[in-house]
Amino acid sequence: MFSRRDFLQLAAATAAVLPQTSVRAFAQQRLTQADLLKFNALGNVTLMHIADVHGTLTPVYFREPSVNLGVGDVKGLPPHINGKTFLTRYGIPEKSAAAYALTFEDFEALAKTYGRIGGLDRAAAVLKAVRSERGEDKVLFLDGGDTWQGSLGANRSKGQDMVDCFKLLKPDAMTGHWEFTYGEKRVKEIIDGLGFPFLALNIRDTEWQEPVFEAFKLFDKGGVKVAVLGQAFPYTPVANPRWLMPKWSFGIREDEVRATVDKARKAGAQLVVLLSHNGFDVDRKLAARVAGIDVILTSHTHDALPEAVKVGKTLLIASGSQGKFISRLDLDVRDGAVKDFRYKLIPLFADVIQPDPEMKAAIEKARAPYATELARVVGRTDSLLYRRGNFNGTFDDLICSALIKERDAEIALSPGFRWGASVLPNSAITVEDIHSATAITYPNAYRMTMSGERLKEILEDVADNLFNPDPYYQQGGDMVRCGGLGYTIDIAKPQGQRISGMTFLKTGKAIEPKRDYTVAGWASVNEGTEGPPIWDVVERYIAREKVVMVAPNTSVKIVGA
Amino acid sequence: MTLIFNRRQVLAYSAAAAAVLSGTIKPAAAANDSAELIKKFTGGKTPQQGRVKLDLPEIAENGNTVPMTVVVESPMTEQSYVSDVMVVADGNPNGGVVTFHFSPASGVAEANTRIRLATSQDIIAVAKMNDGSFFMASKPVKVTIGGCGG
Numbered sequence: 096m097f098s099r100r101d102f103l104q105l106a107a108a109t110a111a112v113l114p115q116t117s118v119r120a121f122a123q124q125r126l127t128q129a130d131l132l133k134f135n136a137l138g139n140v141t142l143m144h145i146a147d148v149h150g151t152l153t154p155v156y157f158r159e160p161s162v163n164l165g166v167g168d169v170k171g172l173p174p175h176i177n178g179k180t181f182l183t184r185y186g187i188p189e190k191s192a193a194a195y196a197l198t199f200e201d202f203e204a205l206a207k208t209y210g211r212i213g214g215l216d217r218a219a220a221v222l223k224a225v226r227s228e229r230g231e232d233k234v235l236f237l238d239g240g241d242t243w244q245g246s247l248g249a250n251r252s253k254g255q256d257m258v259d260c261f262k263l264l265k266p267d268a269m270t271g272h273w274e275f276t277y278g279e280k281r282v283k284e285i286i287d288g289l290g291f292p293f294l295a296l297n298i299r300d301t302e303w304q305e306p307v308f309e310a311f312k313l314f315d316k317g318g319v320k321v322a323v324l325g326q327a328f329p330y331t332p333v334a335n336p337r338w339l340m341p342k343w344s345f346g347i348r349e350d351e352v353r354a355t356v357d358k359a360r361k362a363g364a365q366l367v368v369l370l371s372h373n374g375f376d377v378d379r380k381l382a383a384r385v386a387g388i389d390v391i392l393t394s395h396t397h398d399a400l401p402e403a404v405k406v407g408k409t410l411l412i413a414s415g416s417q418g419k420f421i422s423r424l425d426l427d428v429r430d431g432a433v434k435d436f437r438y439k440l441i442p443l444f445a446d447v448i449q450p451d452p453e454m455k456a457a458i459e460k461a462r463a464p465y466a467t468e469l470a471r472v473v474g475r476t477d478s479l480l481y482r483r484g485n486f487n488g489t490f491d492d493l494i495c496s497a498l499i500k501e502r503d504a505e506i507a508l509s510p511g512f513r514w515g516a517s518v519l520p521n522s523a524i525t526v527e528d529i530h531s532a533t534a535i536t537y538p539n540a541y542r543m544t545m546s547g548e549r550l551k552e553i554l555e556d557v558a559d560n561l562f563n564p565d566p567y568y569q570q571g572g573d574m575v576r577c578g579g580l581g582y583t584i585d586i587a588k589p590q591g592q593r594i595s596g597m598t599f600l601k602t603g604k605a606i607e608p609k610r611d612y613t614v615a616g617w618a619s620v621n622e623g624t625e626g627p628p629i630w631d632v633v634e635r636y637i638a639r640e641k642v643v644m645v646a647p648n649t650s651v652k653i654v655g656a
Numbered sequence: 657m658t659l660i661f662n663r664r665q666v667l668a669y670s671a672a673a674a675a676v677l678s679g680t681i682k683p684a685a686a687a688n689d690s691a692e693l694i695k696k697f698t699g700g701k702t703p704q705q706g707r708v709k710l711d712l713p714e715i716a717e718n719g720n721t722v723p724m725t726v727v728v729e730s731p732m733t734e735q736s737y738v739s740d741v742m743v744v745a746d747g748n749p750n751g752g753v754v755t756f757h758f759s760p761a762s763g764v765a766e767a768n769t770r771i772r773l774a775t776s777q778d779i780i781a782v783a784k785m786n787d788g789s790f791f792m793a794s795k796p797v798k799v800t801i802g803g804c805g806g
Contacts (some may be wrong), residue, residue, distance in 0.1 A: 332717040333800060344723070346713045498686065556801045567714045568798055590776070 105653065110546060116598035126192055126209075127296045132224055137437040138427025139317030140366060141229050143222060146394030146418035149273070149514035150246030150257055150534065152458045154211035154445030156517040157417045158481040159399065165376070166586055169562030174375055174398035174413060182320060185401050196419065196442035197399055204481055206519055208417030213418035216262050216450035216458055217443040221421050222264055222453060233317040238266045239325065239371045239394030240415070240452050243285070244273035244278040245514050247530035247630075248465055253277050256461035258285055261453055266314025267345040268292045268312055270371045271393060275340045276536045282340075283524035294325020294370060296355045297348040307343055310355045313362060319428045322353050322364035324388075326396055327462050328372040330570045334560075336537050338622040347377065347567055349384060356387040365431040368392065374571035375413055389433050395482065395571045397513040403438045410436060413501070417516060419443060469527040474637035477644040482532060484652070485561065487576045489645040490515060490532050494617075494629070494643075495578025497636030506550070506580045511557065511573030512618075524643070529633050533617075538628040538650045540617045550614070551594055554582060559590040574651075580606070581650030588655065600650060666804065690744040694782055694792075697742045697755075704792035708741070708783050710795045711768075719767030719799040721770040728757070728765040728783040738765035740784040747777025771800050 096363075165175030176184055187193045196212060218396040226234050242261060243254030254277055261269075268291055275282055286308075296310035303335050311324040332340055352369070355449040359367055370390050371378050374395040382391055383406050390410045401416030403424070410433070414422040420440050462469065480574035482488040489653045491509045498507035515532035518524055545553075553575065557591045558572040574584075597606035606612075617629040637643060688731070694703070711725040726736045737760045743753040756767040773779075780794040 115805070330715055333715055337717060344717060346717075350711065452667075553801055559798070560800060564797075565714075570800075 110155045121129075125223060126444060128220075128221055128448050128457065130308060130543045131441055131444065131447060132221065132635070133135070134225075134425070134439055135437065136229060136424060137425040138422070139233060140319050140321060140426045140428055141225065141234045141317075142368065142390065142392070142412075142422075142424040142426065143225060143236040144239065144392045144412055144414045144422040144424070145236075145418070145420070146372075146392070146414050147217060147241040147514065148238075148245075148248030148257070148418045149212060149241055149416065151418040151516070151531075152215050152248070152256065152260060152461060154214040154217070155417055155419070155531075155554045156206050156211055156519055157213075157419055158199050158202045158479070158517045159197060160253040160484040162485045162653070163398075164485055164562070164586055164653075165411075166562045169376055169379065169566070171651065173400055173404060174396065189563070191444070192444065193401070196444075197401060202481075202517075203520060209446075211444050211445040212420075212585055214450065214458075215264070215418060216452075216454040217445055217448040218418065219264055219451035220448050221441055221443065225365060225423060235267045235314055235316055235321060235323070235368075236264060237323060237368070237370050238269035239392055241268055241273045241394065241416075241514070242269065242271075244276060244534065244536075245531065246534050247527060247583060248462055248467060250530070250534040250536065251465065251558060253281050253459075254285060258289070260454065260457050260461055261392065262290065263457055266291050266431075267314060267454035268294050268323050268325060268370060270325035270327050270370050270372050272331055273535075275327075275331050275333070275343070275565065276335050278339050278536075279342060292325075294323065295327040296324055296351055297326050297329060297346055299344045301342050301344045304344070310351075310360050312366060315519065317428075319365050320363045321368060322359035323370055324352070324359065324364070326352065326371040326373055327375070328453065328571075329623070334570045334620075336620040336622065338494070339536065347373065347381070349381065349567075352381065353385050355369060356385060360387060365550050366390070366428045366433065371395075373447045374566070374569065375411070376566035376569060377571070378407055378411055382409040383410060387415050389428075390426070392422075397401050400442060401405075408433075410438075412438065414440060416514060444552055469526060469530075471526045472523040473526060473529065473634050474524050474640060475642045476518055476522065476524055477520055477642055478646070479520050480524070480528075480643075481552050481627075482515040482517075483513055483573075485511075485573050486651045487648040490518070491576035492645050492648055493637075493643060494532070494633055495576060497633045498540060498615040498617070499578050500639075501632045501636050502540060502615035503613070504579070505599070505613045506545075506615075507578030508553070508614060508616035509576040509578070510618040511561075511575050513571075513573055524637055526630075526634070529630050533628075533630045535618060537619070537624065538617060539619070539624045540615060540626040540629045541619055542613065542615045542626060542631045544611040545614045546609060547597065548608040548609055550580065550606060550612065551597060551608070554584075554597075555591055555595045558584060558586070558593045562586040562593065577650070581652075582648050583652040583654065585655040586653065596652070598650070671780075686752040688746060688748060690746040690780065693742070693744050693751050694780065697740075697782055697784070698790045701790055702750065703782050703792035705792060706742050707791040708781050708793035710779060710781050710793045712779055712795050712797050714796075715798045715800060716773060719773045719775075722773050722797060723768065724771050724779065725766065725777075726766040726781045730765050730785070732758070732760050732763055732765060737762075738783050739787050741765065741767065741781055741787050743771070743778050743779065743781045745773060745777055747773070747775050749774060753779070773797060775799050
């Protein structure tokens with residue numbers, strides 16, 4: 096594949112390992128913007144795709160998962176591979192720039208070498224370059240959603256900072272998920288002034304089941320009639336609070352996808368693109384069941400794959416998260432069919448790509464009202480803080496410790512979100528870092544009692560959302576993170592039988608089904624949840640501790656993988 | 657009773673369906689009377705798979721009101737039509753949900769309503785044809801605690 100060869104070139108330019116002091120300068124010197132942008136253009140249409148940016152305007156460190164298990168038919172298939180298996184599968188040399196961008200291997204060391212990745216000004220630079228090389232009339236830029244939420248600035252401005260900056264990227268369409276957590280009124284208000292369509296074929300009003308958003312839009316690009324269909328996250332009112340969007344009903348609605356594809360084809364579409372927030376495994380199943388989709392631009396599950404995955408005639412693209420990557424897919428469309436394609440997942444190395452000045456200024460303006468607060472140092476970390484992975488990440492362990500200590504609880508529960516930047520060892524923890532892991536519109540940290548039985552029920556419920564062998568029954572988040580509670584999970588078992596050996600870590604004794612435990616947690620989907628915002632809880636804890644050190648979590652044992 | 661359902665009429669049926677479902681909540685695993693109800697409906701015949709299509713969400717947004725559509729393939733002529741469609745839920749306190757009645761005058765054998773589901777379970781629809789044959793379909797619906805999507 097082109098992308099593999101390309102990554103090899105990228106790798107060759109940077110593979111050499113030098114003493115710590117000079118290695119970064121060396122890497123940056125050898126890795127050039129031209130390398131990152133290098134692309135042998137093909138065909139008549141170019142799709143550019145970004146997704147799951149989660150309120151990230153500036154470059155970040157983001158550790159990809161070390162545990163990302165697939166079940167049933169997709170066990171061991173991309174994106175359910177990681178680390179060295181991933182590198183071997185895609186022919187990427189260890190310690191290369193591509194290895195750093197795409198896997199967790201040697202993350203801490205390579206982060207020092209290759210620096211931060213992302214930043215919307217870098218994405219803007221790449222987009223501008225591609226548009227000028229290809230001609231605007233051939234390029235479609237599509238945003239897969241989860242754009243407006245995930246940072247202090249996004250939360251305070253109710254998504255406005257992201258909306259303003261994204262406007263400069265001139266997207267042709269978007270769909271959504273976390274966008275809806277700003278509430279129906281705010282979502283409608285933003286969409287009214289968006290200037291490009293917000294597509295969601297799978298949202299109906301709850302009363303009459305009538306469409307709420309446009310289902311698809313036709314574009315003329317490179318002489319090809321392109322239909323872009325939007326699919327919002329099907330389980331938004333289940334995974335997030337339904338009371339924030341009480342009049343909207345979601346769902347996968349496979350029949351509706353099929354009908355919309357037919358409608359688009361009848362309207363003359365020669366290329367059908369599904370801009371989807373389903374999650375990778377849901378889209379893989381959908382592609383096998385719904386005919387006529389040429390490309391699915393996947394998102395939600397935050398996978399970054401350097402090659403397209405082909406299901407029948409459908410190409411699946413996975414463009415990563417947190418603003419680390421932008422995808423370029425060139426297509427040769429003739430006689431209503433894709434004859435050939437070329438794909439590249441472009442990692443936005445922040446020290447290599449020259450920021451676009453216009454976007455740089457817009458980002459500075461958007462951040463200005465909070466600049467002092469964002470930069471305020473709360474404490475330090477001696478160990479790497481990261482979130483992504485099926486089970487506990489160190490950032491979540493820190494949040495759980497904060498909940499137990501600050502809320503005087505025996506057990507803590509923290510949601511298995513997949514967004515949130517990493518913080519390198521021996522560095523400051525800022526207010527921005529804390530909000531990158533916690534910025535939601537329902538942040539109240541509750542404190543309540545739950546029986547052992549109830550705790551088991553919750554673990555089983557969330558585990559099934561992650562490990563149900565039928566992807567249509569998965570919600571795409573990671574496992575709920577636990578503090579003060581250990582357990583064994585057999586991911587191959589059915590719901591109700593996956594969780595065993597639940598242990599109350601404080602005493603080392605088994606969790607008693609009938610005993611009540613004091614539990615602190617956050618991100619409850621229930622309306623009227625009371626408690627301080629989670630970022631305040633975490634900030635208080637870190638400020639008190641001054642320096643944190645989170646040891647690897649050994650209290651979750653995984654079998655059946 | 658013969659009806660072609662439109663959206664407004666469905667609301668009335670939701671209320672009827674909800675009435676059937678009130679009762680004490682039993683543990684999810686306990687088998688209810690749905691197998692018996694099907695047996696009674698078919699007179700002991702085993703329904704064939706096919707012709708019936710059940711449209712339900714894979715995961716319910718609100719277990720108290722889950723939209724459901726049932727469609728049966730049939731020419732709906734005097735010679736060949738669907739006379740009744742019974743829907744049961746195997747994990748509710750009581751299995752019975754609703755029975756729709758059709759005639760050739762219905763035009764199509766399609767109905768939608770909202771049903772209440774106490775827990776994750778299978779929904780089963782059985783259609784009775786005028787020639788005495790039976791067809792069925794089932795679909796699992798998850799009712800989750802929710803709250804951890806990514």
